[in-house]
Amino acid sequence: MTGTVQRHASQGVVWRADNEADLREGIEAAFDYRGDVTLLLKDGTRVEGYLFDRRPRPSLEESLVRLIPAGRTEKLVFRYADIAGIEFSGRDMAAGRRWQDWVRRYAEKKAAGETGIRLDPERLD
């Protein structure tokens, strides 16, 4: 999509900034996103990782985002001014896990006489 305010982006969305307001909104959406994003830089570079911080300032040159690339612990810093767009490339880890689903599943399993009913955490391997 192009230049649309997309505060709660979902996986697969590719967002390109048409103007400053769009850029700022897109970065807020990326900050809000609980999955990896790929920064599309103006020099053509792509950087994928978890965007955990943004520091908006009056000018785009002073405004910064911070990101941890996959498999590394270092924190990379980029200027808003260098970002052309953002791809919401990684899975949103907060999506699709609704409380109601747990309640329904629990009730069904209980009614079927199952025991040891549980939700398991994310597999890490």
Added chain:
Amino acid sequence: MAIPISQMWTVAAYVLKQKLKGRRRYPLVLMLEPLFRCNLACAGCGKIQYPVHILKQNMPPEECFRAVDECGAPIVSIPGGEPLLHPQIHEIVDGLIARKKYIYLCTNALLLKEKLHLFRPSKYLTFSVHLDGQKEHHDFSVCREGGYEIAVEAIREAVRRGFRVTTNTTLFDGADPKSVRAFFDEMMDLGVEGMMLSPGYAYEKAPNQELWLQRERTKKLFRLILSNRKKRWVFNLSPLFMEFLMGLRELSCTPWGMPTYNLFGWQRPCYVQQDGYAESFRELLEETEWERYGPESGNPKCANCMMHSGFEATAVNHTFSGWRGFLDTIRATFSLYPDAQAAEDLERMQPAPHPWELVQIGAGPREKTS
């Protein structure tokens, strides 16, 4: 067993020192999160929704010590994630004990029994076991059957081996006050040192967005639970914070009172709300726009919050703000809060098995989702 005198003295001396130095903002408890990984996937938790490469990270002990030294708070709480999954958690604890910090290691206790050998009993170390009520309620709340029994068995073993143990309970909308009171009895029978309580927070990223307590309902719930107290119940909370939960006192939020340090840095503004990260504690204190937070700020994310991480430090600060605060605290410490109306309301309530169909306090009937 109550909180050791040495701990009370350490905290009192620290707060008075901050006041004598004229510090307006000072930390009381550092919330140190050395990892986000957990062995539960509770539907009410907004802390663990991160990409796998973030969940795999463990904060090195040296980084933990740097944060603790930088912050200077006398108490360090170690939540997470599940801290017992951190391969060097015992080194972190040992390093903090060497610094004479009072540590609350927050755990769901699934691994506690098998990891106890890594620790030595110390007045500085308390296991703060997350239990959200009696068996059925806790298991439902953490989305895992059998979790309560494992935790209780671990508490028994830790108490038997001479460790300090407290419980930490988060209450959601629809919690059954009668069951919570029975839970207090069970915990005191187990020999825990004290009990912590907090209403849940509406984490934006938590899968459960429907059962968070609104402020007025929180007060009604806590009034039912905490009025007509039994003498044997021991709470590990500021008595003035408990009055706040019961609606007997207003407090404003002090988010810098319990700052959080985690894999991303110093979390702005508080343990539950993420609005970016500072690189140093000084930067957190000096460059956070604190007026944007707290219920009075109009920030919708703060509107219904009554979390202990925001308001307990305010209560402690009030205790040391003069004779009035000191006398309020003494009175609150010994009061059992007799309340005939609360007793009557409690008596009329019917027990129910799970929050989505529990008694609704101060509201009309709700839709059942089962």
